[in-house]
Amino acid sequence: MAKLRVGVAFRLAAALVAITAFTVTASLVSLYTFGRLREDFDAVGGDALRNLVIASQLARESEAIVANAPTLVSVDNQFARQTVAARIADQVRSLDERIQRLESSRLGEERMALLREHRANLVDNLTSLDHIAEERIVADEGMLTSYGRARGFAAEVRHLARELAAGENDVARPALEWSIAAQEAVLLLSSAVNAKNPAAIAKLKEECARVLAEAAQSLNQVGKTDGGRLGLLDAEIRTLAFGRSGIFQARGRQIELMQAQAGALNRNRLLSSQFVSAVSTLFNGIQKDIADKGVSLHDVLSMRSNLLVAIVVLCIIGAFGFFFAVNGDIIRRLLALKEAMAAHVEGRETAIPTGGNDEIGDMARSLGFFVEAIRRREEALTAAKEAAEAGARAKTEFLAVMSHEIRTPMNGILGMTRLVLDTPLAPEQREHLETVHQSGESLLAILDDILDFSKLEAGKIDFERAPFDLRRTIDSVAGLMTPRAREKGIRIEVRMAPRVPPHVMGDVGRLRQVLLNLLGNAVKFTERGGVLLTVEPSPADGPDWLRFAVADTGIGVTAEAKDRLFRSFSQADSSISRRFGGTGLGLVICKKILDQQGGRIGIDSVPGRGSTFWFVLRLPEGRVVPVAERRADQTAAPPPLRILLAEDNPVNQRVAVAILERRGHAVTVVEDGYAAVQAAAGGGFDAVLMDVQMPRMDGLEAAGAIRALPGAEGEVPIIALTANALSGDAERCFAAGMDDYLAKPVNPEALFAALARHVAAGDSIVAVAAPADRGEPPVFDRRAIDSLVLDLGLADAVEVVRLFSTTLEARCADMRAETNPDGLGRQAHDLKSTAGNFGLMALSALAGEIEAACREGRGDEAVALAARLPAAGRAAAEALNQRLPEAAV
Numbered sequence: 001m002a003k004l005r006v007g008v009a010f011r012l013a014a015a016l017v018a019i020t021a022f023t024v025t026a027s028l029v030s031l032y033t034f035g036r037l038r039e040d041f042d043a044v045g046g047d048a049l050r051n052l053v054i055a056s057q058l059a060r061e062s063e064a065i066v067a068n069a070p071t072l073v074s075v076d077n078q079f080a081r082q083t084v085a086a087r088i089a090d091q092v093r094s095l096d097e098r099i100q101r102l103e104s105s106r107l108g109e110e111r112m113a114l115l116r117e118h119r120a121n122l123v124d125n126l127t128s129l130d131h132i133a134e135e136r137i138v139a140d141e142g143m144l145t146s147y148g149r150a151r152g153f154a155a156e157v158r159h160l161a162r163e164l165a166a167g168e169n170d171v172a173r174p175a176l177e178w179s180i181a182a183q184e185a186v187l188l189l190s191s192a193v194n195a196k197n198p199a200a201i202a203k204l205k206e207e208c209a210r211v212l213a214e215a216a217q218s219l220n221q222v223g224k225t226d227g228g229r230l231g232l233l234d235a236e237i238r239t240l241a242f243g244r245s246g247i248f249q250a251r252g253r254q255i256e257l258m259q260a261q262a263g264a265l266n267r268n269r270l271l272s273s274q275f276v277s278a279v280s281t282l283f284n285g286i287q288k289d290i291a292d293k294g295v296s297l298h299d300v301l302s303m304r305s306n307l308l309v310a311i312v313v314l315c316i317i318g319a320f321g322f323f324f325a326v327n328g329d330i331i332r333r334l335l336a337l338k339e340a341m342a343a344h345v346e347g348r349e350t351a352i353p354t355g356g357n358d359e360i361g362d363m364a365r366s367l368g369f370f371v372e373a374i375r376r377r378e379e380a381l382t383a384a385k386e387a388a389e390a391g392a393r394a395k396t397e398f399l400a401v402m403s404h405e406i407r408t409p410m411n412g413i414l415g416m417t418r419l420v421l422d423t424p425l426a427p428e429q430r431e432h433l434e435t436v437h438q439s440g441e442s443l444l445a446i447l448d449d450i451l452d453f454s455k456l457e458a459g460k461i462d463f464e465r466a467p468f469d470l471r472r473t474i475d476s477v478a479g480l481m482t483p484r485a486r487e488k489g490i491r492i493e494v495r496m497a498p499r500v501p502p503h504v505m506g507d508v509g510r511l512r513q514v515l516l517n518l519l520g521n522a523v524k525f526t527e528r529g530g531v532l533l534t535v536e537p538s539p540a541d542g543p544d545w546l547r548f549a550v551a552d553t554g555i556g557v558t559a560e561a562k563d564r565l566f567r568s569f570s571q572a573d574s575s576i577s578r579r580f581g582g583t584g585l586g587l588v589i590c591k592k593i594l595d596q597q598g599g600r601i602g603i604d605s606v607p608g609r610g611s612t613f614w615f616v617l618r619l620p621e622g623r624v625v626p627v628a629e630r631r632a633d634q635t636a637a638p639p640p641l642r643i644l645l646a647e648d649n650p651v652n653q654r655v656a657v658a659i660l661e662r663r664g665h666a667v668t669v670v671e672d673g674y675a676a677v678q679a680a681a682g683g684g685f686d687a688v689l690m691d692v693q694m695p696r697m698d699g700l701e702a703a704g705a706i707r708a709l710p711g712a713e714g715e716v717p718i719i720a721l722t723a724n725a726l727s728g729d730a731e732r733c734f735a736a737g738m739d740d741y742l743a744k745p746v747n748p749e750a751l752f753a754a755l756a757r758h759v760a761a762g763d764s765i766v767a768v769a770a771p772a773d774r775g776e777p778p779v780f781d782r783r784a785i786d787s788l789v790l791d792l793g794l795a796d797a798v799e800v801v802r803l804f805s806t807t808l809e810a811r812c813a814d815m816r817a818e819t820n821p822d823g824l825g826r827q828a829h830d831l832k833s834t835a836g837n838f839g840l841m842a843l844s845a846l847a848g849e850i851e852a853a854c855r856e857g858r859g860d861e862a863v864a865l866a867a868r869l870p871a872a873g874r875a876a877a878e879a880l881n882q883r884l885p886e887a888a889v
Helices: 008-044 047-074 078-103 109-166 172-193 198-222 224-242 247-345 359-421 427-458 470-488 508-524 559-565 574-580 586-595 627-634 650-662 673-681 699-707 711-715 729-735 748-758 782-792 794-817 821-837 841-855 859-866 869-883
Strands: 466-469 491-496 503-506 530-537 545-552 600-606 610-618 642-646 666-670 687-690 718-722 740-743
Touching (some): 047 109, 172 247, 470 508, 470 530, 642 650, 687 699, 699 729, 794 869
Parallel strands (some): 642 687, 718 740
Antiparallel strands (some): 545 610, 600 610
16 A cells, blocks of 8 residues: 655645634734724824824925026026026926815914915015026027137137238238237237126226227228228127127126025025925924824734734744744755755765655655766766866967977078078069068968967967056057058058046057057058058047057948858858958957956957947056166177087078178087087086077977086086077976076067177176267167068068158257247157158157257247257168168169
8 A cells, every 4th residue: 555645735725724714814803903093093194184284295396496596597598598497497396285284174274374475475586586597598509609719809809910910011010009909909808708797897998998998099000902801800890899789788787696696595595495494384283283192003003912922922923833844844855955966065974864765755766867968978978088188288289389390491591581681682583582581571470370369278378467558559559550551552540538548557568469460450451541650549448448450441341241240260261361361360369468467359340431440458557667767777888709509400500690690709519508508517607598409309308408518618608599489498408507588589679689698798798888878879870770671571671761861850950940839849759750760769769858948938949959869860861861872862
């Protein structure tokens, strides 16, 4: 015979029915009790309580009306006045409704008559105040119009007088005298607009009449032919001053209206005080009636409160009884099941209580099934995790091998191409070699994109927080893209908002990477028109956030394609990669760079009309060390050094030796790490350039072995030259004892900069003295042009220098003629940056002095310094032409 199943739901339902019965009983008793209390309360309070509430509302309404009266005075347009007047009218209607309700309660004719009288006085005064405010607004608008005309007359007076005075005739002097008198009259009219009292207006009016009389005398000397236009202006000024709506009369009316408003406000306060006093008297009378009737209600409330307390106590006792009855059979078993679940979560083997022929027993048995299923699932996930980690390790190893294997031949291609480009070549040969060099750099950029993508995917990129010059960075990025844009016949324009700080804190390299990618895409996809790069604050994101936007007039992007732009290896459509090239990783890398710095990126585009790529990034304002201070550290140039090169690839050996020997360095080449340690042990080297992957002994082992050598041989600077460019490669080189790390293909300037950093100045380096401490800066620093040629190639560098040279003379002449300090300061700031980029140190320093003088208010000194610009510009152009004769115009 099956055991009867009494489920948890049935037991809980029975308990709830019992508790509900107690609750319903208590509720019925409470309803009966409160119904009787309400009848007693109405019998005791009745209309008196309602009247008390109405009287209290009357007091609040009157206070609201009084509070709105000053607002009516302060409005400055008819719409605002009408809005406040409508609000006051609504409050008056509400006040009247409450007074009518009190009149129906028969509280006494004498009290109500006094209340109505005070109400009428208050409303009449508010109506008068509204009329005054309306008239004042009209007067203010007329005065504003007259003031605008006066300012317009002042400008026209100066213009006409300047035209007549410029001529060499008899009317020049009286025309100038008339203009001075007319301008003085306009100033008196402007002063009248702000006059505070009638006496001041009268005085200004008298003075204006005198000045206009003097102007009339001068106008008579000009004559009708030459003074016709002046006569018209003179008549209009007189009408503006003394006409029916003249400034003096209008200002007097304004003062009268302001005084009337002040008087109406004072009356409003007095009348509102009288009204509130009448309401208070009514309120006190109603309170006294309620107090008299409340004594008899107290005894009834006490008796019925005791009855309610007794019923609530009975309900609580019944609820506790049912709780203890249910707790033993339901809650205790649920707690045991919960403890078993917690034990399994913590990994402790605990028996699950599966007894009971009810829902709790079913739950316990289901839990046992899920625990077993989860255990099997965890075993499968552990195996999958181990497989995924093995795959990730294989991917990392593959990328490391591919990076090394690609960068090693690329080092030879780009290095040898640079060396050949520095030699005399026929134009066709140079063009072919530059194409090879650019193609190699494009292939290297694709490799860098893939490596950057892998690092960003793994979250292994650390971002710098260092100060840098934002304007210089933006200009350099735009400058790098300008030759490519010029080839397509489009223009690049840069606009920075005035509130953008000149120096900020952040990772300048990653910012350049994002901007170069966006500008490069804009130029690539734009066939006509131009590209605009804007930088402005983004207050919606915070005080230190900046918004960068790159807008083009190119092919645009459809709404469907926007979602694919920021996905890996994706472009707007499949034909894009065939027409324009690219891996489809650029925008993905930009997005990941910005995401990992807390920024964001987006696009606004219309197909066929262009696109705007924008991003916001937090770049707090920072301080950049001045150029004069930095140059003391950066102008060191290594003299001939004795260098040990450890490199197993013959092509890379030839590239490195050619680069180093061209600068006068002596190079000893070894083919593996073991030979490098043996050579270093013999001493006599200023620095070691160490490859990482080599036979017999790799570069990391060799660096550790050299560091273990005794004396000076173990302290020689070691610089890694390696094709390994994945995340962690630099750290492994530093951990092995190396002093610096350069990825292949090696940039010659980066190599020489690393040598300058790590070879002691006292041992092998002769520092180039910074002339700023001893006198005038040099006219030209050729290293800037050399770097420009290496970065852009000779053809593009020549084009950029030629463009700058052709505009330099006119630019200096314009600045010399500029007399406005603000305009001169802006031009000087721009010239300082541009000249510095081309290594024109003397011209850049002179522009910096002019900018500082303008900024500090030394206008005369700035103009005097600007007189030296033409000579400095000619010297700068001559220096550029000597260094780069191909750019001469």
